[in-house]
Amino acid sequence: MAKSTFNIAPVSALQKNELYFHLYLHHTPLGPNKNEADIVDPKLPNSFGSLSVNDWALYDELGTDAKVIARAQGLHVQTGMDDSQKYQNYLSIVVEDTRFKGSSLQVMGPDVEEGEWAIVGGTGEFCLAQGVIYKTFLKHQSDRNIMELDIHAFYSASSPVSSGPAK
Known part of the structure; x- marks a missing residue:
């Protein structure tokens, strides 16, 4: 009998966990401790098409005793052709x-400082995560901006890969 190249199985009760994180993102585009860099500058009007890489630290609190809990690592692309950047x-x-x-959350969305980002996936403990990150601009300092992040997600209680494919 030929082996199937894929399997489909109904899921009657996929257990989910709910996650809340309250963190502070330090966006530091300037100075000796900057945590992002421009890697493509097409020299177009309004910086359209520019591409930057980032490694933003996420802290558990404000203040000198703050501890790095996670890092937001990825890319941001200037996609607006008008003056709105x-x-x-x-x-x-x-x-x-x-x-x-x-473990990681896969995130996408507009702007660094305000609004929302969508959580579109996850790995490790956060397998199959879905949710939203609410961002609030807190303060501007000479070399950085600090945003408050309220992270709310649902994720699978166990990785579907760990139990193997359906038979």
Whole structure:
């Protein structure tokens, strides 16, 4: 009998967990400790088409005792042709601390400072994550901006890969 190249199985009760994170993103585009860099500058009007890479630190609190919990690593592209400087962000939020170490949330959406980003996937403990990140601009300092992130997601309680394919 020939082996099937794919299998489909109904899922009657996929258990989900709910995740809340409250973190602070330090966006530092200037100075000696900058955490992003332009890698493509097409020299078009309004920086249209520019591409930057980022490794933004996410902290558990404000202040000197703040601890890096995760990093938002990825790209942002200037996609607006008008003066509004509209960027699209494509990120992996990779956890460095706690029991979630090494797990990630796959994130995309507009702008760094305000609005929302969509959580469109996840790895490790956050397998099959879906959710939203609400961003609020908190403060501007000479070399950085600080945003408050409220992360809300649902993810699978166990990786579908760990149990193997359906038979």
